[in-house]
Amino acid sequence: GTARIGVTGLAVMGRNLARNFARNGLTVAVHNRTASRTRALVDDFGDEGSFVACESAEEFVAALERPRRLMIMVKAGDATDAVIEEFAPLLEEGDIVIDGGNAHFADTRRREKALRERGIHFVGVGVSGGEEGALNGPSIMPGGSAASYEALGPLLERIAARAPDGTPCVTHVGPDGAGHFVKMVHNGIEYADMQLIAEAYHLLRAVAGYSPARIAETFRTWNTGRLDSYLIEITAEVLAHTDAATGEPFVDVVADRAEQKGTGRWTVQTALDLGVPVSGIAEAVFARSLSGHAELRESSRGLPGPGPAALDEEAAARFADRVEQALYASKIVSYTQGFHQVRAGSEEYGWEVDPGAVAAIWRAGCIIRAAFLDRIREAYDTRPGLPSLLTDKLFREEIAAAQDDWREVVATAARQGVPTPGFSAALAYYDALRADRLPAALTQGQRDFFGAHTYRRTDREGAFHTLWAGDRSEVAAD
Numbered sequence: 352g353t354a355r356i357g358v359t360g361l362a363v364m365g366r367n368l369a370r371n372f373a374r375n376g377l378t379v380a381v382h383n384r385t386a387s388r389t390r391a392l393v394d395d396f397g398d399e400g401s402f403v404a405c406e407s408a409e410e411f412v413a414a415l416e417r418p419r420r421l422m423i424m425v426k427a428g429d430a431t432d433a434v435i436e437e438f439a440p441l442l443e444e445g446d447i448v449i450d451g452g453n454a455h456f457a458d459t460r461r462r463e464k465a466l467r468e469r470g471i472h473f474v475g476v477g478v479s480g481g482e483e484g485a486l487n488g489p490s491i492m493p494g495g496s497a498a499s500y501e502a503l504g505p506l507l508e509r510i511a512a513r514a515p516d517g518t519p520c521v522t523h524v525g526p527d528g529a530g531h532f533v534k535m536v537h538n539g540i541e542y543a544d545m546q547l548i549a550e551a552y553h554l555l556r557a558v559a560g561y562s563p564a565r566i567a568e569t570f571r572t573w574n575t576g577r578l579d580s581y582l583i584e585i586t587a588e589v590l591a592h593t594d595a596a597t598g599e600p601f602v603d604v605v606a607d608r609a610e611q612k613g614t615g616r617w618t619v620q621t622a623l624d625l626g627v628p629v630s631g632i633a634e635a636v637f638a639r640s641l642s643g644h645a646e647l648r649e650s651s652r653g654l655p656g657p658g659p660a661a662l663d664e665e666a667a668a669r670f671a672d673r674v675e676q677a678l679y680a681s682k683i684v685s686y687t688q689g690f691h692q693v694r695a696g697s698e699e700y701g702w703e704v705d706p707g708a709v710a711a712i713w714r715a716g717c718i719i720r721a722a723f724l725d726r727i728r729e730a731y732d733t734r735p736g737l738p739s740l741l742t743d744k745l746f747r748e749e750i751a752a753a754q755d756d757w758r759e760v761v762a763t764a765a766r767q768g769v770p771t772p773g774f775s776a777a778l779a780y781y782d783a784l785r786a787d788r789l790p791a792a793l794t795q796g797q798r799d800f801f802g803a804h805t806y807r808r809t810d811r812e813g814a815f816h817t818l819w820a821g822d823r824s825e826v827a828a829d
């Protein structure tokens with residue numbers, strides 16, 4: 352075979368990745384279960400580069416140069432297993448099967464192990480950037496063995512987005528499921544970013560009394576500063592959009608029930624298993640789920656509570672500036688939490704993920720791309736063992752400068768009855784981490800009281816139990 356890489360599964364993501372490879376000078380074998388899609392791709396885009404259209408699985412495998420690089424772009428889940436089972440018997444030792452779907456990292460670990468035992472490399476690749484990114488340059492997060500990356504990495508570098516300094520947004524994240532794990536956390540952070548932006552919008556609308564068009568302007572201004580990011584940019588576009596049918600702001604005619612395909616939920620489920628407090632991501636997932644409980648919301652609509660008080664123009668502008676500070680500080684916290692999860696996953700599975708390299712490949716191509724990520728890269732490059740982003744000198748100073756406004760915004764939201772679970776959870780996390788003493792000592796006392804679960808002391812080693820039902824003397828428990 353002569354094709355450098357093959358793509359099977361030619362729905363929009365697969366098709367666009369195949370076109371991206373071809374546009375960058377690589378001969379691509381293309382295959383789809385229903386052959387009409389394969390023909391349509393070559394008919395419509397054949398002039399963009401060199402495609403080898405394949406009707407059968409055998410033809411597809413034969414079209415690939417060795418070691419074969421075969422990329423699967425089908426729906427995550429059972430469909431992926433079915434396609435692997437279809438192709439694996441046709442492959443030879445050293446060939447590489449690549450899964451570019453949004454697979455759960457645990458599935459990727461299982462598949463990697465099973466194929467490794469058959470002498471085949473399996474590479475789970477996180478791909479971010481949606482349809483547009485797949486075509487013009489996504490951020491790419493490959494896992495799998497180091498040997499497979501040697502054969503695959505140079506091709507991925509050709510199609511990846513470029514960071515502002517020109518480096519391709521792809522790196523070997525780590526073995527087996529590391530790439531899909533990091534993609535999962537990317538999506539969790541994406542949820543948290545979106546929720547924080549939504550809260551900022553809600554506050555500007557309800558407390559400052561701004562119109563959607565005005566908020567679009569505010570976001571555009573913010574986007575020229577430290578909040579410069581793709582998500583803020585598209586938020587301004589959405590807010591400035593007018594519904595053609597009614598002439599109303601688009602955001603006022605869309606049903607306020609957010610949906611989700613599941614990667615944010617996976618992030619939180621995994622964080623719970625790893626014991627990592629990703630409260631910002633969790634609040635974002637819960638906020639979507641709450642919004643979808645139509646009956647519950649309907650029956651609760653009349654519950655007593657305050658409403659927003661109108662501000663004059665000057666106070667509104669001042670408040671808007673404060674919201675920018677609150678948004679930025681909360682964003683630092685949610686990335687701190689996400690990177691904590693990356694570190695915890697890496698330790699749990701022995702991946703040795705380099706957090707600075709992860710931040711670097713999120714600088715362009717992906718949904719959370721932002722100027723901010725270069726700051727995170729810098730923080731980890733300066734101090735590779737940085738225990739928490741909050742302890743980085745620059746982030747620490749920025750939060751110090753933002754926190755009065757952040758607290759004021761959260762307090763105002765509480766007083767005026769505007770829900771800000773993201774801002775509030777971020778602030779609670781910050782205050783909990785910086786606290787000298789936490790009430791967890793009391794929790795331990797309660798646990799010891801009702802269940803003899805024992806506790807440790809600040810002044811002596813060992814586990815202890817107090818005889819709560821007896822004379823309340825203390826006994827050593829181990």
Ligand code: 6PG
Pocket residue numbers: 453478479480481538541610611612613614615717718
């Ligand atoms: C990306 C996106 C993408 C994801 C959805 C999230 O990185 O390009 O994260 O992979 O599928 O956009 O979708 P939900 O909001 O439906 O969970």
